[in-house]
Structure formats: structure tokens, C-alpha cells
Amino acid sequence: MDARIAPGSVRKVACVGAGVIGGGWVAHFLARGYQVTAWDPAPDAKDKLQRLVEAAWPALTELGLAEGASRENLTVAATLEDAVGEAEFVQESAPEDLELKLDLLSRIDAAAPDGVVVSSSTSGFPMTDMQQRCATPERLVVGHPFNPPYLIPLVEVVGGEKSEQWAVDWAAEFFDIAGKHVIKMEHEVPGFIANRLQEAIWREALHMVANGEATVEQIDSSITAGPGLRWPLLGPCLTFHLAGGEGGMSHMLDHFGPSLKAPWTRLEAPELTDDLRDRMVQGCEEASGGTPVAELVADRDRAVIEVMRAVDKIKESR
Amino acid sequence: MDARIAPGSVRKVACVGAGVIGGGWVAHFLARGYQVTAWDPAPDAKDKLQRLVEAAWPALTELGLAEGASRENLTVAATLEDAVGEAEFVQESAPEDLELKLDLLSRIDAAAPDGVVVSSSTSGFPMTDMQQRCATPERLVVGHPFNPPYLIPLVEVVGGEKSEQWAVDWAAEFFDIAGKHVIKMEHEVPGFIANRLQEAIWREALHMVANGEATVEQIDSSITAGPGLRWPLLGPCLTFHLAGGEGGMSHMLDHFGPSLKAPWTRLEAPELTDDLRDRMVQGCEEASGGTPVAELVADRDRAVIEVMRAVDKIKESR
Structure with a gap:
């Protein structure tokens, strides 16, 4: 070799x-x-x-x-x-x-x-x-x-x-x-990482269309006018870290933890054990490099504005 | 009244x-x-x-x-x-x-x-x-x-x-x-629309962290460097409409349909019936206003570039 x-x-x-x-x-x-x-x-x-x-x-x-x-x-x-x-x-x-x-x-x-x-x-x-x-x-x-x-x-x-x-x-x-x-990646997981995540969205979307709960257009605009504007800067974990306000992911999990049991998607949530809670909190600390939530919020706000402008520019030129 | x-x-x-x-x-x-x-x-x-x-x-x-x-x-x-x-x-x-x-x-x-x-x-x-x-x-x-x-x-x-x-x-x-x-919305659905979709991502992410399949940082960057860059302009449905190439959603479903049965997420997919297939194809036609895939691809490309620049601008100013 x-x-x-x-x-x-x-x-x-x-x-x-x-x-x-x-x-x-x-x-x-x-x-x-x-x-x-x-x-x-x-x-x-x-x-x-x-x-x-x-x-x-x-x-x-x-x-x-x-x-x-x-x-x-x-x-x-x-x-x-x-x-x-x-x-x-x-x-x-x-x-x-x-x-x-x-x-x-x-x-x-x-x-x-x-x-x-x-x-x-x-x-x-x-x-x-x-x-x-x-x-x-x-x-x-x-x-x-x-x-x-x-x-x-x-x-x-x-x-x-x-x-x-x-x-x-x-x-x-x-x-x-x-x-x-x-x-x-250290280990083989079917669908790798991003596909598992986007496949979860996709399958939930297909279920909703199959059941007449939402149209293709509603599904798409629920993302483009909603969470889709946050995800280019912060992924789903740091996005929810910010949803916890000044208390970050730990507050978020303590506050919204019970909704993991709600029938909000056909996917069952894992048990929110102390270990999982700690991994999420610790993971957000690491992923954010310890940047305080207030600074992340300011960054996210600017990013959302820039992303909306970027998209508007494309739409206007159609 | x-x-x-x-x-x-x-x-x-x-x-x-x-x-x-x-x-x-x-x-x-x-x-x-x-x-x-x-x-x-x-x-x-x-x-x-x-x-x-x-x-x-x-x-x-x-x-x-x-x-x-x-x-x-x-x-x-x-x-x-x-x-x-x-x-x-x-x-x-x-x-x-x-x-x-x-x-x-x-x-x-x-x-x-x-x-x-x-x-x-x-x-x-x-x-x-x-x-x-x-x-x-x-x-x-x-x-x-x-x-x-x-x-x-x-x-x-x-x-x-x-x-x-x-x-x-x-x-x-x-x-x-x-x-x-x-x-x-016409009907009450638990979690409404966008939360059902982002909750599906979130629960899959929690499962992956709980099982040691991915870290918080990997999950977030798999979205911010991946599908998250596409979603501000096109939602998950139109994104996959483009993944079908010139054949759009119908080609996509015929080509990737079998992967709906793959264990790519813990969420089971619905049966891809002819009716669901037609609703997705028809829905993408409507949501795209009949714009040909080639034009949507050009728009998406410009949007992804603009969105990446917008995010880079925020990151550089940190």
C-alpha cells in the first residue's frame, strides 16, 4: 500500500x-x-x-x-x-x-x-x-x-x-x-444520519397526505415559512436549545419533555432518561462551543432575516 | 355579533x-x-x-x-x-x-x-x-x-x-x-402540521443520541450542511420532486419508493398506494405552479448559494 x-x-x-x-x-x-x-x-x-x-x-x-x-x-x-x-x-x-x-x-x-x-x-x-x-x-x-x-x-x-x-x-x-x-461516522446505521432525519419528516408527510390531514402545499409551506428558516444556521438540536430560553436545552427538556409522549407524530419518542437528557444538554454545550443562548439567539435572528431575504430575492426574480 | x-x-x-x-x-x-x-x-x-x-x-x-x-x-x-x-x-x-x-x-x-x-x-x-x-x-x-x-x-x-x-x-x-x-387547517391534528414534521426529526434525533448512533453535533451539522440548506425555498415535498430529475415526483416515487420500506428511520412509512402516489405527484404540480423541474432546479441552486452566503456572513461576524 x-x-x-x-x-x-x-x-x-x-x-x-x-x-x-x-x-x-x-x-x-x-x-x-x-x-x-x-x-x-x-x-x-x-x-x-x-x-x-x-x-x-x-x-x-x-x-x-x-x-x-x-x-x-x-x-x-x-x-x-x-x-x-x-x-x-x-x-x-x-x-x-x-x-x-x-x-x-x-x-x-x-x-x-x-x-x-x-x-x-x-x-x-x-x-x-x-x-x-x-x-x-x-x-x-x-x-x-x-x-x-x-x-x-x-x-x-x-x-x-x-x-x-x-x-x-x-x-x-x-x-x-x-x-x-x-x-x-463510527458505526454503520441504516440511512446514515441526515437521511434518517429527513426520512422521518418525509414519512410523516406521506402519512399526513395519505390521511388527508394536510396537503403537499401545506406541508411544504409549513417548513419554508417555519422551521426551515432556522435550520440552515442551527440544526434541530441547537434550535430547541434556544427554545429553552435562557435555560437552554435543560430547560427545554424539562418544560417540553412531556410532549414527547404526545401523539404529535407517528414516531414514538425514546424514554427521556437522565442519561439521554444529560447527553442532549452536554451535546448542545459542545455544539454551541459554550456560546450563551442570548448570543445564539442574536445570531439566529440575523440568520433568519438573511435567509428570508435570500429566498425573497429568488422568488422575486422568478 | x-x-x-x-x-x-x-x-x-x-x-x-x-x-x-x-x-x-x-x-x-x-x-x-x-x-x-x-x-x-x-x-x-x-x-x-x-x-x-x-x-x-x-x-x-x-x-x-x-x-x-x-x-x-x-x-x-x-x-x-x-x-x-x-x-x-x-x-x-x-x-x-x-x-x-x-x-x-x-x-x-x-x-x-x-x-x-x-x-x-x-x-x-x-x-x-x-x-x-x-x-x-x-x-x-x-x-x-x-x-x-x-x-x-x-x-x-x-x-x-x-x-x-x-x-x-x-x-x-x-x-x-x-x-x-x-x-x-381544516381539521384538528395533534401537533398541527409543522410540529408533526419537526417532531419526527427531533424524535429520530433523540433515538440516535440515546443509542449512540450520532452525536448532537453530527445531527445538527447533518442538517445545517445538508437538507437544511434546501428547505427554506422548497419544502420536503418539492425537494424530493427535484430529486426525481426531469421526471419529478413521479419518477422519484417509482425510483425511491422501495426505500420507504428500508429501516432508515424508526418511523414506518405508509403504503405507497396508487392514490397516495397520485396525490403526491398532483400536489407537487400544484405547489410548483406547474414550473418545470429544470427551472425549479435553477431556483434551488441560486437559493442554496444565497442561503449558504447568508449563513457564512453570520458565522464570520461571530
Whole structure:
């Protein structure tokens, strides 16, 4: 493994699968100045990919391209093997079909140079399940992006049972250098972190529509005019830390704790044990870096105003 | 009921309860130019309220105050009866304790002038449960705000079994005139709409922390660097409409439908029936006003960039 390339030295990236997510990765890596080789089995894949990159480019230009970044650095390969044969990093973004992923990842593993890390965009399959047919499964990790991958910074990195720690660490470092916000997970959890959270919202929304409790439009505007304005600066935990007023999360849990038992969602809450309470309070202290609630409130207020203005600007220009 | 005041003619608003939410309402109504009378039983309520209004005022000034708006228009009353006796609208924001709400709302109902609408900030109790002891329950409605009520536009308006439709309509119109984004619900659902959605996230987050699957910091950053950047412009439904690429929600449901059965959250999904599928597809058509996905994608991209910049600006100034 001495020949392993340093994450910061990577120039050639292969993207296998070029739909909305794979194509989004292509756009991201091009904008960050990489040489990108893409492959997708769809007959119209090349045209679709070019349209997607064209559509993304103004946004990427606006955000600032890396030195040497160019749409010309994209090659659409004729075969998967051509796409990954000289890659220094591979990102797989095939449809969510386990059999397909098993097959594709083993082919990528067979064709990619030794020691090159292979990352899957899967939105939910554990790598443990997907790496079964690979000859060198230790270099496979999940690198789960969010749509669109060329704009949303988050990538969740986690290995499977046969993944080695160096591969997880390498991928986390590479994504960080490639301009992403990385969450390196210690354990495999189905759906990772952000998808579990947004899937909980999504499923509750589907239940509400199925039961005639709310319309799609009401659900969406309840978020865009409500909690959605708070979440870009503070996540759900720190948001509720502020809901506790000067007493923060501890006051919040003592005050609203009983509503955890209320039928406010179809999801049952965990028991609010002393241990969970302490973890939440301690976690908010750490996540806020000990910043007093009053300062966080002032920051949130300014952020909500700026976010509302940002959104108004887009709406007005429609 | 002929003497009923028009929502647009209201000048005098009473706020009962002056904690984080009640105080936030006070700040909002003051900024919109109303005369506000507040009451809260806590001995230090007046000081706390004044601190809260002081803290909110810069943000409200930045957003633009209504003509005649002034912090001088606040009166802290000595009794609940003094606070609501001449009110043209009453907003109750007591702690979430049903017995307390039952008592308080009946006292407000007894003391407020005939025909004046009384709205509760409750984050989850159905008005049907809270209006039981009122002599004139027909004028009571839920007007559920989001923290901070002086900034987050959303108010969910819904009546109870004994509420009359005129009161629900009146409250919806009043809140709209008072600068809020109103969702007028047809049916009582525990937790209303936005709280059901954010409660689903919150409970999943608590489960993850309780099980050591993620830390508070990972949960928050998975939202702030991930889906939280998309939600201020497009809610969860339109966000997934875009995840379907050019095929929109119908492609999305056909493609990701199976993952509804995946253990991605502790919340079970509903059966994806043809009827639910059609409602989601049709709902996205309506919510997007038929705007093609490609245009929505361009809007989202610009919104995500603006929102990231807005948040960066706040973070840099810390």
C-alpha cells in the first residue's frame, strides 16, 4: 500500500453512474478542477450529463471555480473499465438496487488500480451489504452526498465490516480537500444520519397526505415559512436549545419533555432518561462551543432575516 | 355579533403569558404598530419581557417597523383581567400544561370583550380539549407560532369542535394582516402540521443520541450542511420532486419508493398506494405552479448559494 496516492494529490476522478446524483458529482469535481471520467449505461447518458453540467455551471461559477476548472476536463468513457482504469478515486452513483450495486462495485473493484478508494453514493445500503462480491473490499466506503452534490456540502463517510480504517480516513480527507463538509461516522446505521432525519419528516408527510390531514402545499409551506428558516444556521438540536430560553436545552427538556409522549407524530419518542437528557444538554454545550443562548439567539435572528431575504430575492426574480 | 371588529381595524392586542413565545408575540405586535398589553404571573416577568423586546428590536428594526411602531406601546398589566379587558384580540402563550390552559382560557374568555377572538399559541393541545371550560368557546382558536414569533412567519390556525368558522377565518385574516404566513387547517391534528414534521426529526434525533448512533453535533451539522440548506425555498415535498430529475415526483416515487420500506428511520412509512402516489405527484404540480423541474432546479441552486452566503456572513461576524 506504499504506492497509495495522498488525498491532496488526486487529479483523476471517475464517476460511475451519471444520473441526477452521479452527474451532480461530475459537476462538482469539474468545478473543483479535477479531470473527470464518467460512465453510465444509459444510451442518452452523455447528452443528459452534458445538460446537467451545463445547468449547474452558472451556479458553480458564481460560487467560484478552482484553478484550472473546466467543463473540457470531462471524458465520457465507453465502458466502466475504461472509466475507472486510471482513476485515483472512484465515486459510484448507480440506482438504489442492491443487486446492481453488488455487481457494479465488484466490477469497479476489479478494474480500478490497487489502493484506489472506491466510494458509493448509496442513500441507504450499508457498505457491509454492498462490498460482498469485491476482491479487495477493504478500500470500499460509503460517501453519501445530498442533492445537488455540486452545491450541498454534506458527505457522510462510513465503512462496512470489511472496509479498513485507512480507507474511511482517506475518503474523509479527500472529500474535505474536494470542498465537502464531511461527517465521518463510527458505526454503520441504516440511512446514515441526515437521511434518517429527513426520512422521518418525509414519512410523516406521506402519512399526513395519505390521511388527508394536510396537503403537499401545506406541508411544504409549513417548513419554508417555519422551521426551515432556522435550520440552515442551527440544526434541530441547537434550535430547541434556544427554545429553552435562557435555560437552554435543560430547560427545554424539562418544560417540553412531556410532549414527547404526545401523539404529535407517528414516531414514538425514546424514554427521556437522565442519561439521554444529560447527553442532549452536554451535546448542545459542545455544539454551541459554550456560546450563551442570548448570543445564539442574536445570531439566529440575523440568520433568519438573511435567509428570508435570500429566498425573497429568488422568488422575486422568478 | 354585529359589533365584531374587522381584522384590519384591530389596534389593541393582549398577550397572556410573556415567556419566550409570549414575549416573542409582544415584540412582533409592537413592531407591527399595535398597542400591546401583556400579563404574566412570574414575579420577574416585566424585566424578562423588556429584555426580550430589547434583544429582538434590532432585528425587527432591520426588517422594517410598521408606522407608529414603538416599544413605548407596551403596557404590562397587573392582572389578567386588566390585560384583556379592552383587547381587540388576545394571544395566549402559557406553558404547555392542559390544566393551566383550561383555567387560563376560561378566565380570558370571561374577561375579554364579546366577540373578540382568543388565540392560543399551544404547540400541540387541540383546541377541542382546551376550550371545555369557556362560556363562549366559539371564539377560541389555535394560532400556533414558531420560535421566534417575531421573525418566523408561520402561524397555523385551526379551531376546535366548539369553535365557529367565523373565528377561524377572522384569526387567519388578522394574522395575515399582522404580517404572518398563515396555514388555515381544516381539521384538528395533534401537533398541527409543522410540529408533526419537526417532531419526527427531533424524535429520530433523540433515538440516535440515546443509542449512540450520532452525536448532537453530527445531527445538527447533518442538517445545517445538508437538507437544511434546501428547505427554506422548497419544502420536503418539492425537494424530493427535484430529486426525481426531469421526471419529478413521479419518477422519484417509482425510483425511491422501495426505500420507504428500508429501516432508515424508526418511523414506518405508509403504503405507497396508487392514490397516495397520485396525490403526491398532483400536489407537487400544484405547489410548483406547474414550473418545470429544470427551472425549479435553477431556483434551488441560486437559493442554496444565497442561503449558504447568508449563513457564512453570520458565522464570520461571530
